[in-house]
Amino acid sequence: MTPFAHATTPGGFLLVLAVILPVCAVLAIFACGPRSAARIAMTTLAAGLAIAIAIAVELIASGAALSYVVGAWRPPLGIALRADGLSGAMLVMTALVVVTVGLFARVQYGLHDGAGGGRAQTTFWLMLLALWSALNAVFVGEDLFNLYVALELLTFAAVPLVCLDGRAETVKAALRYLLFALVGSLLYLLGTGLIYGQYGTLDLLTLSRLSRQEPALSAALALMIVGLLAKAALFPLHLWLPPAHAGAPAPASAVLSALVVKAPVFLILRLVLDVAPPQAAAIAGQLLAVLGAASILFCSVMALRQARLKLMIAYSTVAQIGYLFIVFPLAAGSAELPPWGTIAWTGGALQLVSHALAKAAMFLAAGVIAEAFGHDRIADLGGFGRALPLSAAAFGLAGLSLMGIPPSGGFVAKCLLLTAAVIEGYPWLAATILAGGLLAGGYVFRVIDTALAIPAVPVAPRRPVPRRLELAALALAVAAVLLGLVPLRPFGLLQIGRDGLAMAGLP
Amino acid sequence: MTPAALLLAAALLFPLLLAIGCLSARFRARALSVLVAAPLPALAAAILVPEGRFAFFPQPFRLTLVLDQPGAILLGGAALLWSAAGAFAASSMTRDPAAPRFAVWWLLTLAGCLGLFLVGDVVNFYLLFTLASLAAYGLIIHEQSAAAHRAGVIYVVLALLAEAFLLIALVMLAATHPDANPPIRSVVADLPASPMRDGTVALLILGFALKMGLVPLHVWLPLAHPAAPTPASAVLSGVVVKAGVIGLIRFLPFEAGMPAWGAALIGLGIVTSCYGVVVGITQRRAKTVLAYSTVSQMGLLAVLLGVGLETADPDATNLAAYYAVHHTLVKGALFLGIGILAATGGRRLGLVLLLMAVLALSLGGLPLTSGALAKLATKPMLGYGWLAGAMTLAAAGSTALMVHFLLIVRRDAAGNPAMSPPIGQFAPWLVVLAASLVIPWSLYPAVSGETVASLLQPEALWKVTWPMLLGAVVMLFVDRLPRRLGLIPEGDIVVLAQAGAPLVRGLSNRIGEVDVNLRRWPVAGLGLIALAILLGGALMFRA
16 A cells, blocks of 8 residues: 555655745734735745746656655644645646736736835735635645645635725625635535544545445535535525625736635545545536536626626636536546546646636736726726727637637637547537537627727726736736647646546545 | 748748737838738749648647648639738728728738638638638728627627537547547548538538528628628628638548538528529618628539539539639629729729629629639539529529629719729729639639630530520519519528517526526525535435
8 A cells, every 4th residue: 555655755845835935924924014015925926936836847857746744744643735737737827827916916006005005905915825825735735624724714815805995895795705605614624524533534545545435425525515616606606706706806806716716626626536436426427517517508698798897707707617517527537547537637627727817817907997997897898998908908818718719728628628528428518618618709709899899989098007017917818828839748747646546446 | 841831831821920010019000001912922822832732830830731722722812812902901991090900800810711721730720710700800890880890790699600510510520530630631531430420510511601601691791791891891702701611622521422411512502592692682782782692602602512522523622612713803803893983983984884794794604704614614513404404593693683783883883973093992903803804714724624715615605695694684674673672681581580689688687587596695505405415415326
């Protein structure tokens, strides 16, 4: 059994750094006062990006997962951190989005408060860093309770971001988010308790080697997955997401929509693929796919109906999250081909990353628009492309990725999922993917058409917006498009560290 | 890298580079004047590169370019029209403040359209098809009128639909291929043995028929062509619809043949060609009549391709390309001619009208013009049965429609004050006109395998003349029918589709209500519990 046990690998300390560096920065901000908040945050962003890249490089160079056993206490006594290829991709994606959003926020706050820190600005930096630490902890965590702590930290860092401006409606949205997320956490904790009571371990690697199918495990998994679904806002549990994501300030919305909802999705992926017995996982996977498909269709129509730009983007997030859930039956794999060897697995991971980049770009572009015009009612924005060409271009490029138009990351992802649906014989999933693309085309096109219009009375920006602010959104959108040009070989990265993990149920 | 490969690459990349150059504001301000040059590498490639050459660009581009006979014929005609229409636009739009933006959309559409005739791999075909489809939207809405926006919206909806059909068809084609980006030729060779053969072919035909404008998917043409600026209408009608033609040529298995689908395509084509004529004759505006004529002509092309598919005759692709290049040049010249006529009056008017008449009647098969050549070249393939009869009737219908068109443009231009068109517009028009008369003659022996002398036989002349006379006589009668004009609105069945709008709105409102309910706390809580039970049940289920 030794090859499967955790052992600290040479680059393992990087994982610890990725988790604790942002926390240290939070403490440093408390120590040095709000005046230096932005400076400390920017330094940490640079260092964190370097760490994420170092982890990815180490993964590719060694071709094996990175592990770190905290305090040299092996599980089940101690806890372990582990980053396989997928975790590595998530870490780098998170770092990219957080850094770009940080740059955007720095410029935006510079416009309003000058160099000194306002209350909202300091809170934003603190919460952004805390959130980053929590995300990294989710991506490298191996221990179910550790993951619970990370999820809680994530929620408590995300909720204040929703109501940074302190308006009554955003506070209401934040409370709604908090309550629903807490219900989700409770369910997750309940499931964790059941598992600990039954097996005496919370280590994912150990659990994945249990080849049993017991009611307790099934009940525990069901509770945990539903709890995570509530946090991921999959249809029909999306009640909190649109008001929360649409009400938050632009940089906060970008992080929430691009990253925060991905963490529970990532955990569901691990639970279904690693812990659940494969036969049961197949049926549960079908159920999740039905929910995903409903999410795509229903929330895309809702996005089309929205009059406000940010609400539209928020509903689009719920729809795009749906694509991640239709991966389950498509990536079921077979005896010869493990799930992570299927094209659907690659497609799902690519969708996760490209949506994160594109959605962050869209929210930042919407933020620039709201900054310039003071509102985000689509109907009253006719011709905004003339005033803000870079933001319109960013929105359009990000839209290409959401619609799945080549060449973009979203296109390659949808193409891979479609191919999987055709090969595995799921015509209804193929039809859903296509219909989702068409509806996405509808809501993106509505904005582009508005941007290109030449109304009788041209809209004038309420205040000038510096180019630097627009560049952040454009950079993310270009990254989302360029993802489509990357040959799929780096996504061999996704397979790193998976082969060492015996599939549950196999001897 | 051989010179041929370089030229092929330049044909695709030069317009793209010019489009990228438009990122610079200084270049963009003068972009209108480079439109004429953008398609020149493609024109050179069509003339100079020997057939059958291909160029392969390895990772990370994974791009294959090939030039076969149908591709070369279509590429040459299209590049010529793009260049001339670009010169026309440079002259006619100098005072338009939005011209730089128009130039960007123009270059993107051009790159996509011309690239399609060259590209040999599946992924890049889809990429260029998308580029051509979506960028054309910018050309259609350029005038920003309400009609242009309506046309643009309908166009985009249909274009996205075509994209979706095509995407799933291409995925089904390539799904079992070991290569991630296989050559088109190899997946099409595998198609007849594929278990998803019929579904794939149906989706391919749907996707490309939308682009070509086959009934009932033709509604975007008669809305978009009149709404766009004149040079844009010329390329939309002349070249952009050919994206569907080259798609069918490339992706249908003409070597193996598929009789049932061939017959379906023939039926679709015949219906389309009749429908275009009948609806076109009720229209009042010259550009709309031309758009319906394009619909009708695309129907004829579908018939040619259908016959090829039915009888497993790969030569049909050459003939279809030959017919298509005739249509590209003639229709392009006719659209540009509308712009010329609007700027002509007095003495010159008669001459311009005469040239327009030659062009228009060429579509019906006027002897010695490209239309007659195209019809004679395709005649042996159609045989002498009912199909040949139907095609003859279609030629008569085309003549009738064109007579109607000529009457409209004569009436429109009658009140013009004495003036002559700017040379910057007149010269490009003459170039296309001359090309439409000359190029088909030079290609005829290579395509049909017969000598040019055979065209001058009295028998051959009579073969194309009598349907024309028939059409003209029919038009004499139809022209006397009262209340014919304006009977059918532009875009015909789209009006019916729009009648379904309240239904769609009702459905959307219903979804909105459901969403409000789902987002209530008690409902969400119930949902949470129900999901937990369902999921638990699913996980406990032992198969």
